[in-house]
Amino acid sequence: MPAAPLHLDTPLFLTSADYSAASRPLWLKLDALQPAGSFKLRGVGRLCQHEVENGAKEIFCASGGNAGIAAAYAGRALGVPVTIVVPQTTSEEVRRSIAATGAAVLVHGSVFDEANAHAVNLAAERKAAYVHPFDHPLLWEGHGTLIDEVVARGAEFDCVVASVGGGGLLAGIVAGLKRNGLDNVPVIAVETEGAASFHASLAADERITLPAITSIANSLGARQVAQHVFDLPRHHPIESVTVTDAEAVAACLKFADAYRILVEPACGAALAVADTHPDLLARFKNPLIEVCGGIGVSLDKLKMWRERLL
Template identity: 30%
Template sequence: MIGIADIAAARERIADTIRQTPLLSSRQLSALCGNEVFLKGEHLQKTGSFKIRGATNKVRQAVQEGAESVTAASSGNHGQAVAYIAHKLGIPATIVVPEDVAACKREAIEAYGGKVETCGLTSTQRLPRAIELAKQQNGVFIPPYDDLLIMAGQGTVGLEILEQLEEVDAVFVPVGGGGLLAGVLTAIKETRPSVQVIGVEPQLASDTYQSLQQNRPVSIGATSTIADGLRTSQPGELTFPVLQKYVDDVVLVTEEEIRQSFCFVLERMKQVIEPSSATTIAAVMYEKTALRGKRIVAIISGGNVDLAAMAGLITR
Protein backbone atom coordinates (compact mmCIF):
# COMPACT_ATOMS: atom_id res chain seq x y z
CA MET A 1 0.00 0.00 0.00
CA ILE A 2 0.98 3.62 -0.41
CA GLY A 3 1.31 6.01 2.55
CA ILE A 4 1.16 9.73 3.12
CA ALA A 5 4.94 9.98 2.55
CA ASP A 6 4.48 8.58 -0.97
CA ILE A 7 1.85 11.20 -1.74
CA ALA A 8 4.04 13.99 -0.36
CA ALA A 9 6.90 12.77 -2.56
CA ALA A 10 4.58 12.64 -5.55
CA ARG A 11 3.52 16.19 -4.91
CA GLU A 12 7.11 17.39 -5.16
CA ARG A 13 7.76 15.30 -8.26
CA ILE A 14 4.77 16.67 -10.19
CA ALA A 15 4.73 20.26 -8.89
CA ASP A 16 6.19 21.80 -12.05
CA THR A 17 3.62 20.12 -14.29
CA ILE A 18 0.20 20.11 -12.67
CA ARG A 19 -1.81 23.07 -11.43
CA GLN A 20 -3.69 23.42 -8.14
CA THR A 21 -7.32 23.36 -9.21
CA PRO A 22 -9.98 25.55 -7.57
CA LEU A 23 -12.85 24.73 -5.27
CA LEU A 24 -16.03 25.96 -6.95
CA SER A 25 -19.29 26.64 -5.16
CA SER A 26 -22.93 27.33 -5.97
CA ARG A 27 -25.43 28.65 -3.45
CA GLN A 28 -28.25 27.04 -5.41
CA LEU A 29 -26.54 23.66 -5.39
CA SER A 30 -25.90 23.92 -1.66
CA ALA A 31 -29.52 24.85 -1.03
CA LEU A 32 -30.74 21.88 -3.08
CA CYS A 33 -28.49 19.49 -1.19
CA GLY A 34 -29.00 20.78 2.35
CA ASN A 35 -25.21 20.98 2.72
CA GLU A 36 -22.51 23.50 1.95
CA VAL A 37 -21.13 21.99 -1.26
CA PHE A 38 -17.83 22.65 -3.00
CA LEU A 39 -16.67 21.14 -6.30
CA LYS A 40 -12.98 20.30 -6.74
CA GLY A 41 -12.40 21.37 -10.34
CA GLU A 42 -10.07 18.78 -11.85
CA HIS A 43 -11.80 19.43 -15.18
CA LEU A 44 -9.67 22.60 -15.19
CA GLN A 45 -6.47 20.56 -14.74
CA LYS A 46 -3.91 20.24 -17.54
CA THR A 47 -5.13 17.75 -20.17
CA GLY A 48 -8.62 18.19 -18.69
CA SER A 49 -8.56 15.65 -15.87
CA PHE A 50 -6.90 14.45 -12.67
CA LYS A 51 -5.09 11.75 -14.66
CA ILE A 52 -2.11 14.02 -15.35
CA ARG A 53 -1.16 13.78 -11.66
CA GLY A 54 -0.59 10.05 -11.58
CA ALA A 55 0.78 9.92 -15.11
CA THR A 56 3.37 12.58 -14.35
CA ASN A 57 4.47 10.82 -11.17
CA LYS A 58 4.86 7.46 -12.96
CA VAL A 59 6.40 8.69 -16.22
CA ARG A 60 8.89 10.99 -14.50
CA GLN A 61 10.09 8.09 -12.34
CA ALA A 62 10.34 5.86 -15.42
CA VAL A 63 12.50 8.43 -17.20
CA GLN A 64 14.77 8.76 -14.17
CA GLU A 65 15.25 4.99 -14.29
CA GLY A 66 16.24 5.05 -17.95
CA ALA A 67 13.04 4.38 -19.89
CA GLU A 68 13.36 5.33 -23.56
CA SER A 69 9.63 5.34 -24.23
CA VAL A 70 6.26 4.75 -22.58
CA THR A 71 3.04 3.06 -23.63
CA ALA A 72 -0.51 3.07 -22.33
CA ALA A 73 -3.83 1.47 -23.22
CA SER A 74 -6.59 4.06 -23.20
CA SER A 75 -9.11 5.88 -25.35
CA GLY A 76 -9.52 8.83 -23.02
CA ASN A 77 -8.05 10.85 -20.19
CA HIS A 78 -5.24 8.48 -19.21
CA GLY A 79 -3.91 8.30 -22.74
CA GLN A 80 -3.97 12.07 -23.12
CA ALA A 81 -2.14 12.54 -19.82
CA VAL A 82 0.58 10.01 -20.67
CA ALA A 83 1.08 11.53 -24.12
CA TYR A 84 1.34 15.04 -22.64
CA ILE A 85 3.91 14.31 -19.95
CA ALA A 86 5.99 12.04 -22.19
CA HIS A 87 6.21 14.80 -24.79
CA LYS A 88 7.14 17.29 -22.09
CA LEU A 89 9.94 15.01 -20.88
CA GLY A 90 11.18 14.33 -24.40
CA ILE A 91 10.39 10.64 -24.86
CA PRO A 92 7.93 9.01 -27.30
CA ALA A 93 4.58 7.68 -26.11
CA THR A 94 2.40 5.14 -27.88
CA ILE A 95 -1.24 4.97 -26.82
CA VAL A 96 -3.14 1.84 -27.81
CA VAL A 97 -6.78 2.72 -28.45
CA PRO A 98 -9.82 0.70 -29.59
CA GLU A 99 -10.56 0.45 -33.28
CA ASP A 100 -13.76 2.43 -32.80
CA VAL A 101 -12.12 5.26 -30.84
CA ALA A 102 -13.87 8.60 -31.21
CA ALA A 103 -12.06 10.90 -33.62
CA CYS A 104 -11.91 13.70 -31.05
CA LYS A 105 -10.11 11.45 -28.55
CA ARG A 106 -7.60 10.26 -31.12
CA GLU A 107 -6.95 13.84 -32.17
CA ALA A 108 -6.44 14.93 -28.56
CA ILE A 109 -3.84 12.22 -27.91
CA GLU A 110 -2.01 13.15 -31.11
CA ALA A 111 -2.18 16.85 -30.24
CA TYR A 112 -0.31 16.07 -27.01
CA GLY A 113 2.44 14.35 -29.01
CA GLY A 114 1.34 10.72 -28.66
CA LYS A 115 1.47 8.07 -31.36
CA VAL A 116 -1.82 6.20 -31.69
CA GLU A 117 -2.14 2.50 -32.46
CA THR A 118 -5.52 0.80 -32.72
CA CYS A 119 -6.14 -2.69 -31.35
CA GLY A 120 -9.43 -4.52 -30.95
CA LEU A 121 -12.47 -3.17 -29.18
CA THR A 122 -11.90 -4.09 -25.51
CA SER A 123 -9.36 -3.36 -22.80
CA THR A 124 -8.46 -7.06 -22.65
CA GLN A 125 -7.16 -6.67 -26.19
CA ARG A 126 -5.50 -3.27 -25.76
CA LEU A 127 -3.62 -3.93 -22.53
CA PRO A 128 -1.49 -6.86 -23.73
CA ARG A 129 -0.58 -4.95 -26.89
CA ALA A 130 0.56 -1.90 -24.89
CA ILE A 131 2.64 -4.13 -22.59
CA GLU A 132 4.16 -5.88 -25.63
CA LEU A 133 5.09 -2.55 -27.22
CA ALA A 134 6.79 -1.41 -24.03
CA LYS A 135 9.01 -4.50 -24.08
CA GLN A 136 9.85 -4.03 -27.75
CA GLN A 137 10.77 -0.37 -27.32
CA ASN A 138 12.78 -0.60 -24.08
CA GLY A 139 9.95 1.34 -22.56
CA VAL A 140 7.61 1.28 -19.58
CA PHE A 141 3.92 0.48 -19.60
CA ILE A 142 1.93 3.08 -17.67
CA PRO A 143 -1.14 1.49 -16.00
CA PRO A 144 -4.31 3.60 -15.74
CA TYR A 145 -4.87 3.06 -12.01
CA ASP A 146 -3.43 -0.15 -10.52
CA ASP A 147 0.04 1.17 -9.71
CA LEU A 148 1.54 2.64 -6.54
CA LEU A 149 3.02 5.71 -8.26
CA ILE A 150 -0.22 6.37 -10.12
CA MET A 151 -2.20 6.11 -6.87
CA ALA A 152 0.22 8.41 -5.04
CA GLY A 153 -0.04 11.03 -7.77
CA GLN A 154 -3.82 10.98 -7.66
CA GLY A 155 -3.66 11.31 -3.88
CA THR A 156 -2.34 14.86 -4.24
CA VAL A 157 -5.96 15.87 -4.97
CA GLY A 158 -6.78 14.94 -1.36
CA LEU A 159 -3.92 17.00 0.07
CA GLU A 160 -5.06 20.05 -1.87
CA ILE A 161 -8.63 19.72 -0.62
CA LEU A 162 -7.51 19.65 3.02
CA GLU A 163 -5.40 22.76 2.47
CA GLN A 164 -8.04 24.66 0.53
CA LEU A 165 -10.91 23.95 2.93
CA GLU A 166 -9.83 23.94 6.55
CA GLU A 167 -13.13 22.51 7.79
CA VAL A 168 -14.52 19.70 5.64
CA ASP A 169 -16.82 16.90 6.74
CA ALA A 170 -16.94 14.63 3.69
CA VAL A 171 -15.35 14.15 0.26
CA PHE A 172 -17.16 12.36 -2.58
CA VAL A 173 -14.94 10.62 -5.16
CA PRO A 174 -15.90 8.95 -8.46
CA VAL A 175 -14.81 5.31 -8.69
CA GLY A 176 -13.59 3.47 -11.77
CA GLY A 177 -10.57 1.26 -11.15
CA GLY A 178 -10.07 2.96 -7.81
CA GLY A 179 -6.80 4.83 -8.35
CA LEU A 180 -8.22 8.25 -7.52
CA LEU A 181 -10.24 6.95 -4.57
CA ALA A 182 -7.30 5.00 -3.14
CA GLY A 183 -5.02 8.02 -3.37
CA VAL A 184 -7.53 10.45 -1.88
CA LEU A 185 -8.39 7.98 0.89
CA THR A 186 -4.75 7.64 1.87
CA ALA A 187 -4.13 11.39 1.81
CA ILE A 188 -7.18 12.21 3.90
CA LYS A 189 -7.40 9.28 6.31
CA GLU A 190 -3.70 9.50 7.19
CA THR A 191 -3.92 13.27 7.68
CA ARG A 192 -7.41 13.96 9.00
CA PRO A 193 -9.19 10.65 9.66
CA SER A 194 -12.41 12.27 10.89
CA VAL A 195 -13.24 13.37 7.34
CA GLN A 196 -15.57 10.92 5.63
CA VAL A 197 -14.56 9.73 2.16
CA ILE A 198 -17.38 8.31 0.04
CA GLY A 199 -16.96 6.62 -3.32
CA VAL A 200 -19.59 7.01 -6.04
CA GLU A 201 -20.30 4.56 -8.86
CA PRO A 202 -22.94 4.33 -11.59
CA GLN A 203 -25.50 1.61 -10.92
CA LEU A 204 -24.55 0.10 -14.27
CA ALA A 205 -20.87 -0.18 -13.30
CA SER A 206 -21.02 -1.18 -9.65
CA ASP A 207 -17.99 -3.47 -9.47
CA THR A 208 -16.45 -1.73 -6.46
CA TYR A 209 -19.76 -1.60 -4.61
CA GLN A 210 -20.34 -5.30 -5.19
CA SER A 211 -16.75 -6.17 -4.34
CA LEU A 212 -16.94 -4.39 -0.98
CA GLN A 213 -20.25 -6.08 -0.26
CA GLN A 214 -18.70 -9.50 -0.90
CA ASN A 215 -15.30 -8.63 0.60
CA ARG A 216 -13.46 -9.72 -2.53
CA PRO A 217 -12.86 -8.35 -6.03
CA VAL A 218 -15.90 -9.03 -8.24
CA SER A 219 -15.90 -8.85 -12.04
CA ILE A 220 -19.09 -7.55 -13.64
CA GLY A 221 -18.11 -7.68 -17.32
CA ALA A 222 -18.77 -4.98 -19.90
CA THR A 223 -21.01 -2.04 -18.99
CA SER A 224 -22.84 0.66 -20.94
CA THR A 225 -23.08 3.59 -18.51
CA ILE A 226 -22.90 7.14 -19.85
CA ALA A 227 -20.13 7.67 -17.29
CA ASP A 228 -17.66 6.16 -19.73
CA GLY A 229 -14.61 6.96 -17.61
CA LEU A 230 -15.91 4.61 -14.91
CA ARG A 231 -16.49 1.53 -17.09
CA THR A 232 -14.09 -0.82 -15.34
CA SER A 233 -15.13 -4.43 -14.83
CA GLN A 234 -13.49 -4.93 -11.43
CA PRO A 235 -11.36 -3.02 -8.88
CA GLY A 236 -7.57 -3.05 -9.14
CA GLU A 237 -5.51 -5.55 -7.17
CA LEU A 238 -3.55 -2.75 -5.52
CA THR A 239 -6.38 -0.25 -5.14
CA PHE A 240 -8.98 -2.58 -3.61
CA PRO A 241 -7.17 -3.25 -0.28
CA VAL A 242 -6.90 0.51 0.27
CA LEU A 243 -10.61 0.90 -0.29
CA GLN A 244 -11.34 -1.96 2.09
CA LYS A 245 -9.19 -0.37 4.77
CA TYR A 246 -10.34 3.23 4.58
CA VAL A 247 -13.51 3.98 2.61
CA ASP A 248 -16.53 5.05 4.67
CA ASP A 249 -19.11 4.14 2.04
CA VAL A 250 -19.68 3.58 -1.67
CA VAL A 251 -23.00 4.76 -3.10
CA LEU A 252 -24.67 4.24 -6.48
CA VAL A 253 -26.32 6.72 -8.83
CA THR A 254 -28.65 6.09 -11.79
CA GLU A 255 -28.11 7.12 -15.40
CA GLU A 256 -30.83 9.76 -15.16
CA GLU A 257 -29.37 11.18 -11.94
CA ILE A 258 -25.99 11.47 -13.66
CA ARG A 259 -27.55 13.19 -16.68
CA GLN A 260 -29.57 15.65 -14.58
CA SER A 261 -26.50 16.56 -12.52
CA PHE A 262 -24.44 17.03 -15.67
CA CYS A 263 -27.07 19.41 -17.04
CA PHE A 264 -27.31 21.30 -13.74
CA VAL A 265 -23.58 22.04 -13.67
CA LEU A 266 -23.58 23.05 -17.33
CA GLU A 267 -26.65 25.28 -17.13
CA ARG A 268 -26.35 26.81 -13.67
CA MET A 269 -22.58 26.84 -13.07
CA LYS A 270 -21.42 27.20 -16.70
CA GLN A 271 -18.90 24.37 -16.27
CA VAL A 272 -18.27 21.69 -18.91
CA ILE A 273 -17.69 18.39 -17.15
CA GLU A 274 -17.76 14.69 -18.03
CA PRO A 275 -20.68 12.45 -17.08
CA SER A 276 -18.17 10.51 -14.94
CA SER A 277 -17.59 13.69 -12.94
CA ALA A 278 -21.32 14.25 -12.54
CA THR A 279 -21.63 11.07 -10.47
CA THR A 280 -20.33 12.76 -7.32
CA ILE A 281 -22.65 15.71 -7.78
CA ALA A 282 -25.55 13.31 -8.34
CA ALA A 283 -24.74 11.53 -5.09
CA VAL A 284 -25.01 14.84 -3.23
CA MET A 285 -28.02 16.22 -5.13
CA TYR A 286 -30.04 13.04 -4.80
CA GLU A 287 -29.21 12.54 -1.12
CA LYS A 288 -27.44 9.18 -1.32
CA THR A 289 -26.16 9.64 2.24
CA ALA A 290 -27.67 10.93 5.49
CA LEU A 291 -25.34 13.94 5.61
CA ARG A 292 -27.13 17.22 6.36
CA GLY A 293 -25.76 20.64 7.24
CA LYS A 294 -22.21 19.53 6.45
CA ARG A 295 -19.34 20.92 4.39
CA ILE A 296 -18.91 18.58 1.45
CA VAL A 297 -16.47 18.42 -1.45
CA ALA A 298 -17.46 16.58 -4.62
CA ILE A 299 -14.52 15.89 -6.93
CA ILE A 300 -15.07 16.78 -10.57
CA SER A 301 -12.63 14.33 -12.11
CA GLY A 302 -12.52 15.66 -15.66
CA GLY A 303 -14.05 17.70 -18.45
CA ASN A 304 -13.11 15.89 -21.66
CA VAL A 305 -16.62 15.27 -22.94
CA ASP A 306 -17.28 14.53 -26.58
CA LEU A 307 -19.38 17.33 -28.12
CA ALA A 308 -21.72 14.92 -29.89
CA ALA A 309 -22.24 13.00 -26.64
CA MET A 310 -22.86 16.25 -24.78
CA ALA A 311 -25.61 17.24 -27.20
CA GLY A 312 -27.28 13.88 -26.59
CA LEU A 313 -27.09 14.32 -22.82
CA ILE A 314 -28.73 17.75 -23.02
CA THR A 315 -31.53 16.89 -25.42
CA ARG A 316 -32.42 13.43 -24.13
Protein backbone atom coordinates in the same frame (compact mmCIF):
# COMPACT_ATOMS: atom_id res chain seq x y z
CA MET B 1 15.51 18.92 -5.99
CA PRO B 2 12.54 16.93 -7.31
CA ALA B 3 11.14 18.08 -10.63
CA ALA B 4 8.17 20.43 -10.54
CA PRO B 5 4.86 18.58 -10.94
CA LEU B 6 3.14 18.66 -14.32
CA HIS B 7 -0.32 19.25 -12.86
CA LEU B 8 -1.85 22.51 -11.62
CA ASP B 9 -3.06 23.46 -8.16
CA THR B 10 -6.69 23.74 -9.27
CA PRO B 11 -9.38 26.10 -7.92
CA LEU B 12 -11.48 25.20 -4.91
CA PHE B 13 -14.72 26.97 -4.14
CA LEU B 14 -17.86 26.64 -2.08
CA THR B 15 -21.36 26.41 -3.57
CA SER B 16 -24.37 28.04 -2.01
CA ALA B 17 -26.45 25.81 0.25
CA ASP B 18 -29.33 25.81 -2.24
CA TYR B 19 -27.23 24.42 -5.12
CA SER B 20 -28.42 20.88 -4.39
CA ALA B 21 -31.05 18.85 -2.57
CA ALA B 22 -28.46 18.20 0.14
CA SER B 23 -29.16 21.77 1.33
CA ARG B 24 -25.64 22.53 2.44
CA PRO B 25 -22.60 24.23 0.92
CA LEU B 26 -20.40 21.90 -1.11
CA TRP B 27 -16.67 22.28 -1.62
CA LEU B 28 -15.85 21.70 -5.30
CA LYS B 29 -12.28 20.83 -6.31
CA LEU B 30 -12.07 21.72 -10.00
CA ASP B 31 -9.73 19.19 -11.59
CA ALA B 32 -11.72 19.59 -14.80
CA LEU B 33 -9.44 22.61 -15.26
CA GLN B 34 -6.21 20.60 -15.40
CA PRO B 35 -4.39 21.21 -18.72
CA ALA B 36 -5.01 17.58 -19.73
CA GLY B 37 -8.71 17.90 -18.86
CA SER B 38 -8.94 15.75 -15.75
CA PHE B 39 -7.40 14.72 -12.44
CA LYS B 40 -5.47 12.00 -14.28
CA LEU B 41 -2.54 14.33 -14.90
CA ARG B 42 -1.76 14.31 -11.19
CA GLY B 43 -0.91 10.63 -11.01
CA VAL B 44 -0.02 9.88 -14.61
CA GLY B 45 2.29 12.88 -14.69
CA ARG B 46 3.95 11.74 -11.47
CA LEU B 47 4.49 8.20 -12.81
CA CYS B 48 5.76 9.41 -16.19
CA GLN B 49 8.23 11.73 -14.47
CA HIS B 50 9.46 8.85 -12.36
CA GLU B 51 9.98 6.63 -15.40
CA VAL B 52 11.86 9.32 -17.34
CA GLU B 53 14.00 10.17 -14.30
CA ASN B 54 14.94 6.48 -14.22
CA GLY B 55 15.98 6.36 -17.86
CA ALA B 56 12.82 5.70 -19.87
CA LYS B 57 13.10 6.86 -23.47
CA GLU B 58 9.58 5.87 -24.51
CA ILE B 59 6.23 5.37 -22.75
CA PHE B 60 3.26 3.09 -23.46
CA CYS B 61 -0.14 3.42 -21.80
CA ALA B 62 -3.57 1.90 -22.36
CA SER B 63 -6.57 4.16 -21.92
CA GLY B 64 -10.08 4.85 -23.05
CA GLY B 65 -9.35 8.56 -22.94
CA ASN B 66 -8.38 10.59 -19.89
CA ALA B 67 -5.24 8.71 -18.84
CA GLY B 68 -4.15 8.68 -22.47
CA ILE B 69 -4.43 12.44 -22.77
CA ALA B 70 -2.57 12.82 -19.48
CA ALA B 71 0.24 10.52 -20.62
CA ALA B 72 0.43 12.30 -23.98
CA TYR B 73 0.65 15.67 -22.22
CA ALA B 74 3.30 14.35 -19.83
CA GLY B 75 5.36 12.85 -22.65
CA ARG B 76 5.30 16.12 -24.56
CA ALA B 77 6.37 18.05 -21.45
CA LEU B 78 9.14 15.54 -20.68
CA GLY B 79 10.36 15.21 -24.27
CA VAL B 80 9.75 11.47 -24.75
CA PRO B 81 7.51 9.71 -27.31
CA VAL B 82 4.28 8.20 -26.02
CA THR B 83 2.03 5.54 -27.54
CA ILE B 84 -1.53 5.16 -26.26
CA VAL B 85 -3.40 1.91 -26.92
CA VAL B 86 -7.17 2.42 -26.93
CA PRO B 87 -9.98 -0.14 -27.26
CA GLN B 88 -12.35 -0.03 -30.21
CA THR B 89 -15.01 1.59 -28.00
CA THR B 90 -12.94 4.79 -27.75
CA SER B 91 -14.55 7.42 -29.95
CA GLU B 92 -12.84 8.94 -32.97
CA GLU B 93 -13.09 12.31 -31.25
CA VAL B 94 -11.11 11.09 -28.25
CA ARG B 95 -8.54 9.36 -30.47
CA ARG B 96 -8.01 12.63 -32.32
CA SER B 97 -7.63 14.52 -29.05
CA ILE B 98 -4.94 12.13 -27.86
CA ALA B 99 -3.10 12.36 -31.17
CA ALA B 100 -3.37 16.17 -31.15
CA THR B 101 -1.73 16.19 -27.72
CA GLY B 102 1.30 14.54 -29.28
CA ALA B 103 0.97 10.77 -28.79
CA ALA B 104 0.74 7.93 -31.29
CA VAL B 105 -2.62 6.13 -31.04
CA LEU B 106 -3.11 2.40 -31.60
CA VAL B 107 -6.51 0.69 -31.53
CA HIS B 108 -6.55 -2.84 -30.12
CA GLY B 109 -9.27 -5.00 -28.61
CA SER B 110 -12.92 -4.49 -27.85
CA VAL B 111 -12.43 -3.64 -24.15
CA PHE B 112 -9.83 -1.94 -21.97
CA ASP B 113 -8.42 -5.24 -20.70
CA GLU B 114 -7.37 -6.26 -24.20
CA ALA B 115 -5.91 -2.84 -25.00
CA ASN B 116 -4.00 -2.89 -21.72
CA ALA B 117 -2.49 -6.34 -22.33
CA HIS B 118 -1.33 -5.17 -25.76
CA ALA B 119 0.27 -2.05 -24.29
CA VAL B 120 2.14 -4.15 -21.71
CA ASN B 121 3.45 -6.48 -24.44
CA LEU B 122 4.54 -3.63 -26.70
CA ALA B 123 6.37 -1.89 -23.87
CA ALA B 124 8.21 -5.11 -23.03
CA GLU B 125 9.16 -5.71 -26.67
CA ARG B 126 10.55 -2.19 -27.07
CA LYS B 127 12.11 -2.03 -23.60
CA ALA B 128 9.97 1.02 -22.94
CA ALA B 129 8.16 2.16 -19.80
CA TYR B 130 4.60 0.99 -19.26
CA VAL B 131 2.29 3.36 -17.39
CA HIS B 132 -0.87 1.85 -15.95
CA PRO B 133 -3.89 4.20 -15.99
CA PHE B 134 -5.07 3.42 -12.44
CA ASP B 135 -3.11 0.69 -10.67
CA HIS B 136 0.26 1.92 -9.37
CA PRO B 137 1.38 3.41 -6.01
CA LEU B 138 2.96 6.46 -7.67
CA LEU B 139 -0.34 7.18 -9.44
CA TRP B 140 -2.11 7.14 -6.10
CA GLU B 141 0.58 9.36 -4.58
CA GLY B 142 0.05 11.86 -7.40
CA HIS B 143 -3.74 11.82 -7.21
CA GLY B 144 -3.54 12.42 -3.47
CA THR B 145 -2.10 15.88 -4.10
CA LEU B 146 -5.66 17.15 -4.55
CA ILE B 147 -6.20 16.53 -0.84
CA ASP B 148 -2.87 18.22 -0.04
CA GLU B 149 -4.07 21.32 -1.88
CA VAL B 150 -7.45 21.44 -0.14
CA VAL B 151 -5.79 21.08 3.26
CA ALA B 152 -3.22 23.77 2.38
CA ARG B 153 -6.09 26.16 1.63
CA GLY B 154 -7.39 25.62 5.15
CA ALA B 155 -10.73 24.32 3.89
CA GLU B 156 -12.56 22.20 6.45
CA PHE B 157 -14.34 19.14 5.03
CA ASP B 158 -15.78 16.04 6.66
CA CYS B 159 -16.30 13.72 3.70
CA VAL B 160 -15.04 13.37 0.13
CA VAL B 161 -17.25 12.41 -2.82
CA ALA B 162 -15.50 10.96 -5.87
CA SER B 163 -16.24 8.83 -8.91
CA VAL B 164 -14.72 5.36 -9.24
CA GLY B 165 -13.61 3.59 -12.40
CA GLY B 166 -10.57 1.40 -11.91
CA GLY B 167 -10.13 3.05 -8.55
CA GLY B 168 -6.95 5.08 -8.96
CA LEU B 169 -8.65 8.30 -7.84
CA LEU B 170 -10.19 6.61 -4.81
CA ALA B 171 -6.83 5.13 -3.82
CA GLY B 172 -5.19 8.52 -4.24
CA ILE B 173 -7.78 10.31 -2.13
CA VAL B 174 -7.37 7.78 0.68
CA ALA B 175 -3.58 8.16 0.46
CA GLY B 176 -3.92 11.94 0.57
CA LEU B 177 -6.23 11.82 3.57
CA LYS B 178 -3.86 9.48 5.40
CA ARG B 179 -0.77 11.62 4.88
CA ASN B 180 -2.67 14.68 6.13
CA GLY B 181 -3.82 12.94 9.31
CA LEU B 182 -7.43 12.65 8.10
CA ASP B 183 -7.82 8.88 8.40
CA ASN B 184 -11.34 9.20 9.79
CA VAL B 185 -12.74 11.32 6.94
CA PRO B 186 -15.00 8.99 4.92
CA VAL B 187 -15.06 8.75 1.15
CA ILE B 188 -18.28 8.29 -0.81
CA ALA B 189 -17.35 6.25 -3.88
CA VAL B 190 -19.73 6.78 -6.80
CA GLU B 191 -20.30 4.71 -9.93
CA THR B 192 -22.94 4.69 -12.64
CA GLU B 193 -25.18 1.67 -13.01
CA GLY B 194 -23.70 -0.45 -15.75
CA ALA B 195 -20.11 0.39 -14.76
CA ALA B 196 -20.28 -0.42 -11.05
CA SER B 197 -17.53 -3.02 -10.61
CA PHE B 198 -16.51 -1.68 -7.18
CA HIS B 199 -20.09 -1.70 -5.89
CA ALA B 200 -20.64 -5.24 -7.17
CA SER B 201 -17.37 -6.42 -5.65
CA LEU B 202 -18.21 -5.04 -2.22
CA ALA B 203 -21.66 -6.63 -2.35
CA ALA B 204 -20.16 -10.01 -3.27
CA ASP B 205 -17.19 -9.66 -0.90
CA GLU B 206 -14.90 -10.64 -3.76
CA ARG B 207 -13.39 -8.79 -6.71
CA ILE B 208 -15.98 -9.04 -9.49
CA THR B 209 -15.29 -8.71 -13.21
CA LEU B 210 -18.30 -7.22 -14.97
CA PRO B 211 -19.32 -9.08 -18.13
CA ALA B 212 -19.64 -5.78 -19.98
CA ILE B 213 -19.85 -2.02 -19.47
CA THR B 214 -23.32 -0.75 -20.36
CA SER B 215 -23.09 2.78 -18.95
CA ILE B 216 -22.41 5.81 -21.16
CA ALA B 217 -19.80 6.84 -18.58
CA ASN B 218 -16.95 5.22 -20.50
CA SER B 219 -14.30 6.64 -18.21
CA LEU B 220 -15.72 4.52 -15.38
CA GLY B 221 -15.55 1.49 -17.64
CA ALA B 222 -13.05 -0.72 -15.83
CA ARG B 223 -14.66 -4.15 -15.64
CA GLN B 224 -12.65 -4.88 -12.49
CA VAL B 225 -11.12 -2.56 -9.90
CA ALA B 226 -7.53 -2.91 -8.74
CA GLN B 227 -6.94 -5.33 -5.86
CA HIS B 228 -5.60 -2.49 -3.69
CA VAL B 229 -8.83 -0.56 -4.24
CA PHE B 230 -11.00 -3.56 -3.36
CA ASP B 231 -9.05 -3.86 -0.10
CA LEU B 232 -9.35 -0.17 0.86
CA PRO B 233 -12.68 -0.38 2.78
CA ARG B 234 -10.95 -2.69 5.26
CA HIS B 235 -8.63 0.16 6.19
CA HIS B 236 -10.63 3.34 5.56
CA PRO B 237 -14.31 4.35 5.86
CA ILE B 238 -15.72 4.12 2.33
CA GLU B 239 -19.36 4.06 1.27
CA SER B 240 -20.22 2.83 -2.22
CA VAL B 241 -23.25 4.27 -4.05
CA THR B 242 -24.53 4.26 -7.61
CA VAL B 243 -26.42 6.70 -9.81
CA THR B 244 -28.08 6.24 -13.18
CA ASP B 245 -26.70 7.57 -16.45
CA ALA B 246 -29.62 9.98 -16.55
CA GLU B 247 -28.79 11.33 -13.10
CA ALA B 248 -25.13 11.76 -14.06
CA VAL B 249 -26.04 13.64 -17.24
CA ALA B 250 -28.51 15.85 -15.37
CA ALA B 251 -25.71 16.76 -12.96
CA CYS B 252 -23.38 17.61 -15.88
CA LEU B 253 -25.99 19.91 -17.38
CA LYS B 254 -26.74 21.56 -14.05
CA PHE B 255 -23.02 22.11 -13.40
CA ALA B 256 -22.50 23.55 -16.89
CA ASP B 257 -25.38 25.97 -16.42
CA ALA B 258 -24.16 27.07 -13.00
CA TYR B 259 -20.40 27.29 -13.58
CA ARG B 260 -19.86 27.32 -17.39
CA ILE B 261 -17.65 24.20 -17.22
CA LEU B 262 -18.25 20.99 -19.17
CA VAL B 263 -17.60 17.64 -17.48
CA GLU B 264 -18.31 14.12 -18.71
CA PRO B 265 -20.87 11.75 -17.13
CA ALA B 266 -18.13 9.91 -15.23
CA CYS B 267 -17.60 13.16 -13.34
CA GLY B 268 -21.31 13.96 -13.27
CA ALA B 269 -21.77 10.80 -11.22
CA ALA B 270 -19.99 12.40 -8.24
CA LEU B 271 -21.84 15.69 -8.71
CA ALA B 272 -25.16 13.83 -8.86
CA VAL B 273 -24.85 12.45 -5.34
CA ALA B 274 -25.90 15.73 -3.72
CA ASP B 275 -29.25 15.52 -5.53
CA THR B 276 -29.82 11.76 -5.79
CA HIS B 277 -28.56 10.80 -2.33
CA PRO B 278 -29.23 13.98 -0.31
CA ASP B 279 -29.84 12.04 2.92
CA LEU B 280 -26.35 10.59 2.62
CA LEU B 281 -24.73 14.03 2.45
CA ALA B 282 -27.09 15.38 5.11
CA ARG B 283 -24.95 13.49 7.65
CA PHE B 284 -22.06 15.85 6.91
CA LYS B 285 -21.52 19.58 7.35
CA ASN B 286 -18.84 20.24 4.73
CA PRO B 287 -18.74 17.70 1.88
CA LEU B 288 -15.90 17.94 -0.64
CA ILE B 289 -16.67 16.83 -4.20
CA GLU B 290 -13.83 16.01 -6.56
CA VAL B 291 -14.87 17.47 -9.94
CA CYS B 292 -12.62 15.09 -11.84
CA GLY B 293 -13.41 16.44 -15.32
CA GLY B 294 -12.93 14.33 -18.43
CA ILE B 295 -12.33 14.89 -22.13
CA GLY B 296 -15.22 12.72 -23.32
CA VAL B 297 -17.75 15.54 -23.44
CA SER B 298 -18.89 18.28 -25.79
CA LEU B 299 -21.95 20.47 -26.24
CA ASP B 300 -23.23 18.10 -28.91
CA LYS B 301 -22.76 15.06 -26.69
CA LEU B 302 -24.52 16.70 -23.76
CA LYS B 303 -27.41 17.58 -26.05
CA MET B 304 -27.58 14.01 -27.37
CA TRP B 305 -27.51 12.52 -23.87
CA ARG B 306 -30.16 14.94 -22.67
CA GLU B 307 -32.45 14.03 -25.57
CA ARG B 308 -31.91 10.32 -25.06
CA LEU B 309 -32.02 10.10 -21.26
CA LEU B 310 -33.90 13.06 -19.81
